[in-house]
Amino acid sequence: MSFDPERARRDFPILSTRAHGKPLVFLDSAASAQKPRCVIDAVSGVYETCYANVERGVYELSLRATEAVESARQRIASFIGAGESREVIFVRNATEAINLVAWSWGRRNVGPGDEILITHMEHHANIVPWQMLCEETGARLRVAPIDDRGQLLLEELEKLVTPRTKLVAVAHVSNALGTINPIEEIVRIAREHGVPVLVDGAQAVPHQRVDVAALGCDFYAFSGHKLFGPSGVGVLWGRAELLEAMPPFLGGGAMILSVTFEKTTYQGIPHKFEAGTPDIAGIVGLGAAIDYVTGLGLDAITAYERELLAYGTQALSDVPGLRLIGTAERKASVLSFVLDGVHPHDIGTILDLEGVAVRTGHHCAQPVMDRFGVPATARASIALYNTRADVDALVAGLAKVREVFA
Protein backbone atom coordinates (compact mmCIF):
# COMPACT_ATOMS: atom_id res chain seq x y z
CA MET A 1 0.00 0.00 0.00
CA SER A 2 1.43 3.39 -0.89
CA PHE A 3 1.40 6.13 1.67
CA ASP A 4 0.87 9.80 0.87
CA PRO A 5 2.17 12.01 3.71
CA GLU A 6 0.86 15.21 2.13
CA ARG A 7 -2.62 13.76 2.14
CA ALA A 8 -2.22 12.59 5.74
CA ARG A 9 -1.04 16.07 6.75
CA ARG A 10 -4.32 17.54 5.57
CA ASP A 11 -6.11 15.31 8.08
CA PHE A 12 -4.45 17.17 10.97
CA PRO A 13 -5.90 20.68 11.36
CA ILE A 14 -3.15 21.85 13.71
CA LEU A 15 -0.46 21.29 11.09
CA SER A 16 -1.72 24.25 9.08
CA THR A 17 -1.33 26.63 12.04
CA ARG A 18 1.70 28.82 12.64
CA ALA A 19 4.15 29.13 15.53
CA HIS A 20 5.94 32.46 16.07
CA GLY A 21 4.62 33.50 12.66
CA LYS A 22 6.24 30.52 10.92
CA PRO A 23 4.59 27.36 9.63
CA LEU A 24 4.45 24.86 12.47
CA VAL A 25 7.03 22.09 12.18
CA PHE A 26 5.94 19.57 14.78
CA LEU A 27 8.71 17.15 15.69
CA ASP A 28 7.60 16.14 19.17
CA SER A 29 5.14 13.33 18.53
CA ALA A 30 7.02 11.01 20.88
CA ALA A 31 5.83 13.28 23.69
CA SER A 32 2.30 13.46 22.32
CA ALA A 33 0.96 13.19 18.79
CA GLN A 34 -1.41 15.56 17.04
CA LYS A 35 -4.99 14.57 16.31
CA PRO A 36 -6.62 13.96 12.93
CA ARG A 37 -9.98 15.50 12.12
CA CYS A 38 -11.73 12.11 12.43
CA VAL A 39 -10.61 11.79 16.07
CA ILE A 40 -11.66 15.33 16.91
CA ASP A 41 -15.03 14.67 15.26
CA ALA A 42 -15.45 11.34 17.03
CA VAL A 43 -14.90 12.99 20.42
CA SER A 44 -17.30 15.85 19.78
CA GLY A 45 -19.69 13.40 18.13
CA VAL A 46 -20.01 11.52 21.40
CA TYR A 47 -21.06 14.67 23.21
CA GLU A 48 -23.37 15.69 20.39
CA THR A 49 -25.13 12.42 19.74
CA CYS A 50 -24.63 9.60 22.19
CA TYR A 51 -23.28 10.81 25.51
CA ALA A 52 -24.50 9.21 28.72
CA ASN A 53 -22.84 7.16 31.41
CA VAL A 54 -21.96 3.64 30.39
CA GLU A 55 -22.96 0.27 31.84
CA ARG A 56 -25.68 1.91 33.94
CA GLY A 57 -28.75 3.32 32.24
CA VAL A 58 -31.59 1.30 30.76
CA TYR A 59 -32.36 4.15 28.39
CA GLU A 60 -31.27 4.22 24.79
CA LEU A 61 -28.60 6.91 25.11
CA SER A 62 -26.73 4.99 27.78
CA LEU A 63 -26.96 1.88 25.66
CA ARG A 64 -25.51 3.71 22.67
CA ALA A 65 -22.64 5.11 24.74
CA THR A 66 -21.94 1.65 26.14
CA GLU A 67 -21.96 0.17 22.65
CA ALA A 68 -19.57 2.86 21.41
CA VAL A 69 -17.13 2.10 24.23
CA GLU A 70 -17.36 -1.65 23.77
CA SER A 71 -16.99 -1.32 20.01
CA ALA A 72 -13.78 0.65 20.59
CA ARG A 73 -12.60 -2.09 22.96
CA GLN A 74 -13.15 -4.71 20.27
CA ARG A 75 -11.32 -2.72 17.60
CA ILE A 76 -8.43 -2.11 19.98
CA ALA A 77 -8.27 -5.83 20.74
CA SER A 78 -8.01 -6.73 17.08
CA PHE A 79 -5.56 -3.84 16.49
CA ILE A 80 -3.05 -5.40 18.91
CA GLY A 81 -3.87 -9.02 18.12
CA ALA A 82 -5.51 -9.73 21.48
CA GLY A 83 -7.43 -12.97 21.69
CA GLU A 84 -10.42 -11.47 23.43
CA SER A 85 -11.66 -7.93 23.92
CA ARG A 86 -12.12 -8.53 27.68
CA GLU A 87 -8.32 -8.58 27.88
CA VAL A 88 -8.32 -4.88 26.96
CA ILE A 89 -8.55 -2.66 30.02
CA PHE A 90 -9.07 1.08 29.73
CA VAL A 91 -6.81 3.21 31.88
CA ARG A 92 -5.61 6.81 31.65
CA ASN A 93 -2.29 6.15 29.94
CA ALA A 94 0.61 3.71 29.75
CA THR A 95 1.88 4.97 33.10
CA GLU A 96 -1.36 3.97 34.79
CA ALA A 97 -1.35 0.63 32.98
CA ILE A 98 2.10 -0.21 34.38
CA ASN A 99 1.12 0.99 37.83
CA LEU A 100 -1.96 -1.20 37.69
CA VAL A 101 0.21 -4.25 37.10
CA ALA A 102 2.75 -3.19 39.75
CA TRP A 103 0.04 -2.71 42.36
CA SER A 104 -2.35 -5.50 41.54
CA TRP A 105 -0.17 -8.25 40.11
CA GLY A 106 3.02 -7.12 41.84
CA ARG A 107 1.73 -6.98 45.38
CA ARG A 108 0.30 -10.46 45.04
CA ASN A 109 3.24 -12.13 43.32
CA VAL A 110 6.38 -10.36 44.49
CA GLY A 111 8.01 -10.78 47.89
CA PRO A 112 11.28 -10.26 49.77
CA GLY A 113 14.32 -11.36 47.79
CA ASP A 114 12.42 -11.52 44.50
CA GLU A 115 13.65 -9.55 41.52
CA ILE A 116 12.08 -7.36 38.85
CA LEU A 117 14.21 -7.04 35.73
CA ILE A 118 14.07 -3.90 33.59
CA THR A 119 16.52 -2.35 31.12
CA HIS A 120 18.73 0.72 31.23
CA MET A 121 16.68 2.46 28.54
CA GLU A 122 13.32 2.53 30.33
CA HIS A 123 11.12 5.58 30.67
CA HIS A 124 10.59 6.61 34.31
CA ALA A 125 7.07 5.13 33.97
CA ASN A 126 8.65 1.68 33.67
CA ILE A 127 11.16 2.27 36.49
CA VAL A 128 9.44 4.08 39.33
CA PRO A 129 6.39 1.78 39.77
CA TRP A 130 8.79 -1.17 40.11
CA GLN A 131 11.03 0.72 42.51
CA MET A 132 7.99 1.49 44.63
CA LEU A 133 6.99 -2.17 44.52
CA CYS A 134 10.51 -3.25 45.50
CA GLU A 135 10.65 -0.79 48.37
CA GLU A 136 7.39 -2.06 49.72
CA THR A 137 8.00 -5.78 49.30
CA GLY A 138 11.74 -6.06 49.85
CA ALA A 139 12.26 -7.18 46.27
CA ARG A 140 15.17 -5.99 44.19
CA LEU A 141 15.24 -4.06 40.92
CA ARG A 142 17.75 -5.39 38.39
CA VAL A 143 18.77 -3.49 35.28
CA ALA A 144 19.93 -5.04 32.01
CA PRO A 145 22.67 -2.87 30.44
CA ILE A 146 22.76 -1.29 26.97
CA ASP A 147 25.68 -0.68 24.62
CA ASP A 148 27.07 2.63 23.33
CA ARG A 149 24.59 2.66 20.46
CA GLY A 150 21.71 2.27 22.88
CA GLN A 151 21.00 -1.40 22.15
CA LEU A 152 19.99 -3.87 24.81
CA LEU A 153 22.72 -6.39 25.65
CA LEU A 154 20.57 -9.46 25.32
CA GLU A 155 23.17 -11.87 26.68
CA GLU A 156 23.52 -9.69 29.79
CA LEU A 157 19.77 -9.65 30.21
CA GLU A 158 19.77 -13.43 29.94
CA LYS A 159 22.32 -13.67 32.78
CA LEU A 160 20.11 -11.51 34.95
CA VAL A 161 17.09 -13.81 34.64
CA THR A 162 17.34 -16.03 37.71
CA PRO A 163 15.01 -18.19 39.77
CA ARG A 164 14.33 -15.04 41.81
CA THR A 165 13.11 -13.07 38.78
CA LYS A 166 9.38 -12.50 38.97
CA LEU A 167 8.84 -10.19 36.00
CA VAL A 168 10.68 -8.68 33.05
CA ALA A 169 9.42 -5.18 32.21
CA VAL A 170 10.79 -3.65 29.03
CA ALA A 171 10.07 -0.90 26.52
CA HIS A 172 9.11 -2.00 23.03
CA VAL A 173 10.65 1.21 21.65
CA SER A 174 12.82 3.55 23.73
CA ASN A 175 11.39 7.07 23.94
CA ALA A 176 14.79 8.69 24.46
CA LEU A 177 16.84 6.65 21.95
CA GLY A 178 14.38 5.19 19.48
CA THR A 179 15.81 1.69 19.94
CA ILE A 180 13.40 -1.10 19.01
CA ASN A 181 13.87 -3.94 21.48
CA PRO A 182 13.76 -7.59 20.35
CA ILE A 183 10.65 -8.44 22.34
CA GLU A 184 10.25 -11.96 20.91
CA GLU A 185 13.81 -12.79 21.99
CA ILE A 186 13.31 -11.31 25.44
CA VAL A 187 10.07 -13.25 25.84
CA ARG A 188 11.80 -16.46 24.74
CA ILE A 189 14.49 -15.99 27.41
CA ALA A 190 11.95 -15.14 30.10
CA ARG A 191 9.71 -18.05 29.15
CA GLU A 192 12.54 -20.53 29.62
CA HIS A 193 12.50 -19.44 33.25
CA GLY A 194 8.73 -19.20 33.50
CA VAL A 195 8.91 -15.42 33.95
CA PRO A 196 6.12 -13.18 32.60
CA VAL A 197 6.98 -10.14 30.47
CA LEU A 198 5.38 -6.71 30.53
CA VAL A 199 5.97 -4.53 27.48
CA ASP A 200 5.73 -0.74 27.58
CA GLY A 201 4.46 -0.15 24.07
CA ALA A 202 3.78 3.59 24.30
CA GLN A 203 6.38 4.44 21.64
CA ALA A 204 5.74 1.42 19.45
CA VAL A 205 2.03 1.46 18.59
CA PRO A 206 2.11 4.69 16.52
CA HIS A 207 4.89 3.35 14.31
CA GLN A 208 4.52 -0.36 13.72
CA ARG A 209 2.10 -3.24 13.67
CA VAL A 210 1.86 -4.80 17.12
CA ASP A 211 0.63 -8.33 17.67
CA VAL A 212 0.70 -9.33 21.31
CA ALA A 213 0.09 -12.97 20.44
CA ALA A 214 3.11 -13.02 18.12
CA LEU A 215 5.24 -11.13 20.63
CA GLY A 216 4.28 -13.69 23.25
CA CYS A 217 4.29 -11.16 26.10
CA ASP A 218 1.93 -11.20 29.07
CA PHE A 219 1.10 -7.52 29.50
CA TYR A 220 1.24 -4.72 26.94
CA ALA A 221 0.70 -1.07 27.90
CA PHE A 222 0.17 1.98 25.70
CA SER A 223 -1.25 5.49 25.71
CA GLY A 224 -3.93 6.78 23.37
CA HIS A 225 -2.47 10.24 23.01
CA LYS A 226 0.73 9.08 21.32
CA LEU A 227 -1.41 7.11 18.85
CA PHE A 228 -3.21 10.23 17.57
CA GLY A 229 -6.03 9.64 20.05
CA PRO A 230 -7.16 11.89 22.89
CA SER A 231 -5.08 12.37 26.02
CA GLY A 232 -6.52 10.76 29.14
CA VAL A 233 -7.12 7.29 27.78
CA GLY A 234 -4.72 4.38 27.56
CA VAL A 235 -4.78 0.61 27.42
CA LEU A 236 -3.50 -2.26 29.45
CA TRP A 237 -3.70 -5.56 27.64
CA GLY A 238 -3.07 -8.66 29.72
CA ARG A 239 -3.54 -12.38 29.31
CA ALA A 240 -7.00 -13.27 30.58
CA GLU A 241 -5.74 -15.92 33.02
CA LEU A 242 -3.33 -13.44 34.61
CA LEU A 243 -5.88 -10.64 34.80
CA GLU A 244 -8.48 -12.97 36.28
CA ALA A 245 -6.13 -14.01 39.06
CA MET A 246 -5.26 -10.43 39.95
CA PRO A 247 -7.07 -8.45 42.66
CA PRO A 248 -8.74 -5.17 41.65
CA PHE A 249 -6.60 -2.03 41.43
CA LEU A 250 -9.08 0.74 42.21
CA GLY A 251 -12.30 0.05 44.04
CA GLY A 252 -15.60 1.76 43.40
CA GLY A 253 -18.56 1.78 41.10
CA ALA A 254 -18.74 -0.25 37.88
CA MET A 255 -16.22 -2.82 39.08
CA ILE A 256 -18.57 -4.69 41.43
CA LEU A 257 -21.27 -7.31 41.18
CA SER A 258 -22.69 -6.65 44.60
CA VAL A 259 -21.76 -4.61 47.63
CA THR A 260 -22.78 -5.04 51.24
CA PHE A 261 -20.90 -3.64 54.21
CA GLU A 262 -19.75 -7.15 54.95
CA LYS A 263 -18.59 -8.21 51.52
CA THR A 264 -18.19 -7.03 47.96
CA THR A 265 -17.96 -9.30 44.97
CA TYR A 266 -16.23 -8.07 41.88
CA GLN A 267 -17.06 -8.08 38.22
CA GLY A 268 -15.04 -10.18 35.84
CA ILE A 269 -12.47 -8.67 33.53
CA PRO A 270 -12.22 -6.08 32.10
CA HIS A 271 -14.70 -4.29 34.36
CA LYS A 272 -13.00 -5.45 37.55
CA PHE A 273 -10.20 -3.02 36.67
CA GLU A 274 -12.37 -0.13 35.51
CA ALA A 275 -13.75 1.48 38.64
CA GLY A 276 -15.67 4.69 38.15
CA THR A 277 -16.86 6.44 35.03
CA PRO A 278 -14.28 6.08 32.27
CA ASP A 279 -13.20 8.66 29.71
CA ILE A 280 -16.10 7.77 27.44
CA ALA A 281 -15.44 10.24 24.64
CA GLY A 282 -11.71 9.58 24.93
CA ILE A 283 -12.20 5.85 24.43
CA VAL A 284 -14.39 6.46 21.38
CA GLY A 285 -11.75 8.90 20.11
CA LEU A 286 -9.05 6.26 20.56
CA GLY A 287 -11.18 3.84 18.58
CA ALA A 288 -11.37 6.42 15.78
CA ALA A 289 -7.58 6.92 15.93
CA ILE A 290 -7.06 3.19 15.53
CA ASP A 291 -9.45 3.13 12.57
CA TYR A 292 -7.44 6.00 11.11
CA VAL A 293 -3.99 4.37 11.31
CA THR A 294 -5.43 1.03 10.27
CA GLY A 295 -6.95 2.72 7.24
CA LEU A 296 -3.59 4.23 6.29
CA GLY A 297 -1.94 0.87 6.88
CA LEU A 298 0.59 0.30 9.65
CA ASP A 299 3.05 -1.40 7.35
CA ALA A 300 2.92 1.53 4.94
CA ILE A 301 3.43 3.96 7.85
CA THR A 302 6.40 1.92 9.10
CA ALA A 303 8.02 1.86 5.66
CA TYR A 304 7.48 5.59 5.14
CA GLU A 305 8.83 6.53 8.57
CA ARG A 306 11.84 4.28 8.21
CA GLU A 307 12.81 6.10 5.04
CA LEU A 308 12.24 9.49 6.69
CA LEU A 309 14.26 8.46 9.74
CA ALA A 310 17.15 7.48 7.47
CA TYR A 311 16.90 10.84 5.73
CA GLY A 312 16.86 12.65 9.10
CA THR A 313 19.76 10.61 10.44
CA GLN A 314 21.86 11.53 7.42
CA ALA A 315 20.83 15.20 7.50
CA LEU A 316 21.65 15.56 11.20
CA SER A 317 24.92 13.67 10.85
CA ASP A 318 26.01 16.38 8.42
CA VAL A 319 25.47 19.15 10.99
CA PRO A 320 28.89 20.16 12.35
CA GLY A 321 29.35 19.41 16.05
CA LEU A 322 26.19 17.31 16.28
CA ARG A 323 26.24 13.93 18.01
CA LEU A 324 23.30 11.56 17.74
CA ILE A 325 22.45 9.79 21.00
CA GLY A 326 20.97 6.43 20.16
CA THR A 327 22.16 4.85 16.94
CA ALA A 328 20.72 1.37 17.27
CA GLU A 329 20.50 -0.80 14.21
CA ARG A 330 16.75 -1.18 14.70
CA LYS A 331 15.26 2.20 15.44
CA ALA A 332 11.97 4.04 15.17
CA SER A 333 10.93 7.66 15.08
CA VAL A 334 13.49 9.25 17.40
CA LEU A 335 16.45 11.52 16.61
CA SER A 336 18.00 12.42 19.96
CA PHE A 337 21.09 14.63 19.77
CA VAL A 338 23.48 17.03 21.44
CA LEU A 339 25.36 19.90 19.85
CA ASP A 340 28.90 20.91 20.86
CA GLY A 341 28.92 23.93 23.12
CA VAL A 342 25.17 24.46 23.15
CA HIS A 343 22.85 23.22 25.86
CA PRO A 344 19.72 21.44 24.54
CA HIS A 345 17.49 23.94 26.29
CA ASP A 346 18.99 26.77 24.23
CA ILE A 347 18.57 24.68 21.09
CA GLY A 348 14.90 24.23 21.95
CA THR A 349 14.25 27.94 22.43
CA ILE A 350 15.95 28.96 19.20
CA LEU A 351 14.21 26.23 17.18
CA ASP A 352 10.90 27.28 18.71
CA LEU A 353 11.33 30.78 17.30
CA GLU A 354 11.77 29.14 13.91
CA GLY A 355 8.46 27.33 14.36
CA VAL A 356 10.18 24.00 15.01
CA ALA A 357 8.87 22.11 18.06
CA VAL A 358 11.30 19.57 19.55
CA ARG A 359 11.59 18.20 23.04
CA THR A 360 14.61 19.10 25.14
CA GLY A 361 15.53 17.66 28.49
CA HIS A 362 15.96 14.18 29.92
CA HIS A 363 12.79 12.78 28.32
CA CYS A 364 11.77 11.10 31.60
CA ALA A 365 14.73 8.78 31.12
CA GLN A 366 17.45 10.15 33.41
CA PRO A 367 19.34 6.83 33.58
CA VAL A 368 19.70 6.98 29.78
CA MET A 369 21.16 10.48 30.04
CA ASP A 370 23.60 9.26 32.72
CA ARG A 371 24.55 6.29 30.55
CA PHE A 372 25.56 8.62 27.71
CA GLY A 373 27.11 11.22 30.02
CA VAL A 374 24.83 14.07 28.98
CA PRO A 375 22.53 16.12 31.21
CA ALA A 376 19.91 16.32 28.50
CA THR A 377 19.38 15.98 24.78
CA ALA A 378 17.32 17.64 22.11
CA ARG A 379 14.92 15.15 20.56
CA ALA A 380 13.17 15.38 17.23
CA SER A 381 10.62 12.62 16.84
CA ILE A 382 8.76 11.88 13.65
CA ALA A 383 5.27 10.61 12.98
CA LEU A 384 3.32 9.71 9.88
CA TYR A 385 2.56 13.39 9.12
CA ASN A 386 6.18 14.54 9.05
CA THR A 387 8.06 15.05 5.81
CA ARG A 388 11.56 15.74 4.52
CA ALA A 389 10.61 19.43 4.58
CA ASP A 390 10.22 19.16 8.38
CA VAL A 391 13.68 17.62 8.68
CA ASP A 392 15.07 20.37 6.43
CA ALA A 393 13.45 23.03 8.65
CA LEU A 394 15.09 21.40 11.67
CA VAL A 395 18.49 21.45 10.00
CA ALA A 396 18.02 25.10 8.97
CA GLY A 397 17.02 25.90 12.55
CA LEU A 398 20.16 24.22 13.84
CA ALA A 399 22.20 26.47 11.55
CA LYS A 400 20.55 29.42 13.37
CA VAL A 401 21.51 27.86 16.69
CA ARG A 402 25.11 27.60 15.57
CA GLU A 403 25.00 31.19 14.36
CA VAL A 404 23.85 32.45 17.79
CA PHE A 405 26.48 30.40 19.59
CA ALA A 406 29.23 30.90 17.01
Added chain:
Amino acid sequence: MSSELRELYQSVILDHNRKPRNARVPEGANRRADGDNPLCGDKISVYVRFEDGVVADVGFVGEGCAISTASASLMTEAVKGRSAEEVERMFEHFHALVTSNPGSEPAVGDLGKLRVFAGVREFPMRVKCATLGWHTLRAALEGSHVTVSTE
Protein backbone atom coordinates in the same frame (compact mmCIF):
# COMPACT_ATOMS: atom_id res chain seq x y z
CA MET B 1 18.62 36.79 13.81
CA SER B 2 15.20 37.80 15.15
CA SER B 3 15.05 40.70 17.59
CA GLU B 4 13.57 38.48 20.34
CA LEU B 5 16.47 36.10 19.96
CA ARG B 6 19.04 38.89 19.98
CA GLU B 7 17.34 40.31 23.06
CA LEU B 8 17.54 36.93 24.84
CA TYR B 9 21.02 35.92 23.81
CA GLN B 10 22.80 39.24 24.34
CA SER B 11 26.53 39.22 23.76
CA VAL B 12 27.18 39.64 27.49
CA ILE B 13 25.14 36.50 28.15
CA LEU B 14 26.90 34.52 25.43
CA ASP B 15 30.25 35.70 26.78
CA HIS B 16 29.45 34.63 30.35
CA ASN B 17 28.18 31.31 29.04
CA ARG B 18 31.43 30.70 27.20
CA LYS B 19 33.64 31.96 30.01
CA PRO B 20 31.73 31.77 33.27
CA ARG B 21 33.20 33.98 36.01
CA ASN B 22 33.74 32.57 39.50
CA ALA B 23 33.07 29.04 38.27
CA ARG B 24 34.96 27.55 41.18
CA VAL B 25 34.71 26.69 44.84
CA PRO B 26 35.98 29.78 46.70
CA GLU B 27 38.62 29.26 49.32
CA GLY B 28 37.21 29.13 52.83
CA ALA B 29 33.63 28.76 51.62
CA ASN B 30 31.35 28.31 54.62
CA ARG B 31 27.94 28.20 52.95
CA ARG B 32 26.73 25.96 50.18
CA ALA B 33 23.50 24.96 48.51
CA ASP B 34 22.64 22.80 45.50
CA GLY B 35 19.99 23.66 42.98
CA ASP B 36 18.49 21.76 40.14
CA ASN B 37 15.95 22.19 37.42
CA PRO B 38 14.96 18.58 36.76
CA LEU B 39 12.96 19.41 33.67
CA CYS B 40 15.97 20.53 31.67
CA GLY B 41 18.75 18.85 33.61
CA ASP B 42 20.39 22.01 34.93
CA LYS B 43 22.41 21.43 38.09
CA ILE B 44 24.31 23.99 40.12
CA SER B 45 26.08 24.27 43.46
CA VAL B 46 26.65 27.74 44.87
CA TYR B 47 29.41 28.30 47.45
CA VAL B 48 29.76 31.38 49.61
CA ARG B 49 32.38 32.62 52.04
CA PHE B 50 30.18 34.69 54.28
CA GLU B 51 32.22 36.97 56.50
CA ASP B 52 31.43 40.02 58.59
CA GLY B 53 27.85 40.02 57.37
CA VAL B 54 28.72 40.18 53.68
CA VAL B 55 29.37 37.86 50.75
CA ALA B 56 33.18 37.97 50.90
CA ASP B 57 33.53 35.50 48.05
CA VAL B 58 31.15 33.43 45.96
CA GLY B 59 31.44 30.83 43.23
CA PHE B 60 29.46 28.14 41.50
CA VAL B 61 29.96 24.74 39.95
CA GLY B 62 27.51 23.00 37.70
CA GLU B 63 26.17 22.58 34.26
CA GLY B 64 23.28 24.18 32.55
CA CYS B 65 22.00 26.08 29.57
CA ALA B 66 23.43 29.42 28.45
CA ILE B 67 20.83 31.40 30.36
CA SER B 68 21.36 29.62 33.68
CA THR B 69 25.15 29.58 33.35
CA ALA B 70 25.40 33.24 32.40
CA SER B 71 22.92 34.21 35.09
CA ALA B 72 24.92 32.42 37.79
CA SER B 73 28.13 33.95 36.47
CA LEU B 74 26.81 37.52 36.40
CA MET B 75 25.15 36.99 39.77
CA THR B 76 28.44 36.07 41.43
CA GLU B 77 29.97 39.31 40.15
CA ALA B 78 27.00 41.35 41.29
CA VAL B 79 26.68 40.05 44.85
CA LYS B 80 30.28 40.13 45.99
CA GLY B 81 30.65 42.42 48.99
CA ARG B 82 26.90 42.64 49.57
CA SER B 83 24.98 41.83 52.75
CA ALA B 84 22.32 39.12 52.76
CA GLU B 85 19.63 41.81 52.82
CA GLU B 86 21.14 43.53 49.80
CA VAL B 87 21.30 40.20 47.95
CA GLU B 88 17.66 39.59 48.77
CA ARG B 89 16.66 43.00 47.44
CA MET B 90 18.71 42.45 44.31
CA PHE B 91 17.02 39.09 43.78
CA GLU B 92 13.60 40.70 44.08
CA HIS B 93 14.53 43.25 41.45
CA PHE B 94 16.02 40.59 39.22
CA HIS B 95 12.94 38.42 39.60
CA ALA B 96 10.72 41.39 38.67
CA LEU B 97 12.92 42.02 35.63
CA VAL B 98 12.59 38.51 34.23
CA THR B 99 8.92 37.93 35.09
CA SER B 100 7.31 41.30 34.35
CA ASN B 101 4.87 41.63 31.48
CA PRO B 102 6.58 42.60 28.24
CA GLY B 103 6.04 46.32 27.71
CA SER B 104 5.77 47.13 31.42
CA GLU B 105 8.48 48.95 33.35
CA PRO B 106 9.12 47.07 36.58
CA ALA B 107 10.99 48.75 39.42
CA VAL B 108 14.32 46.97 39.25
CA GLY B 109 16.55 49.34 41.21
CA ASP B 110 20.22 49.33 40.38
CA LEU B 111 20.70 45.98 38.68
CA GLY B 112 23.53 47.20 36.50
CA LYS B 113 24.77 44.53 34.10
CA LEU B 114 22.06 42.12 35.22
CA ARG B 115 19.64 44.11 33.08
CA VAL B 116 20.82 42.05 30.10
CA PHE B 117 18.36 39.40 31.28
CA ALA B 118 15.37 41.63 30.49
CA GLY B 119 14.81 39.58 27.30
CA VAL B 120 13.98 36.50 29.39
CA ARG B 121 10.51 37.86 30.13
CA GLU B 122 9.57 37.16 26.51
CA PHE B 123 10.32 33.48 27.24
CA PRO B 124 8.33 32.33 30.29
CA MET B 125 9.78 28.81 29.92
CA ARG B 126 13.24 30.21 30.56
CA VAL B 127 12.53 32.13 33.79
CA LYS B 128 13.52 29.07 35.82
CA CYS B 129 16.86 28.97 34.03
CA ALA B 130 17.56 32.63 34.79
CA THR B 131 16.63 32.31 38.46
CA LEU B 132 18.15 28.91 39.34
CA GLY B 133 21.46 30.39 40.49
CA TRP B 134 19.69 33.02 42.52
CA HIS B 135 17.39 30.58 44.31
CA THR B 136 20.42 28.47 45.13
CA LEU B 137 22.41 31.43 46.42
CA ARG B 138 19.53 32.48 48.67
CA ALA B 139 19.33 28.94 50.04
CA ALA B 140 23.07 29.01 50.73
CA LEU B 141 22.79 32.31 52.55
CA GLU B 142 19.95 30.98 54.66
CA GLY B 143 22.47 28.67 56.24
CA SER B 144 22.53 24.93 56.25
CA HIS B 145 23.37 22.71 53.29
CA VAL B 146 20.19 22.35 51.28
CA THR B 147 18.98 21.42 47.83
CA VAL B 148 16.58 23.70 46.05
CA SER B 149 14.62 22.90 42.97
CA THR B 150 12.95 25.24 40.54
CA GLU B 151 10.34 22.63 39.70
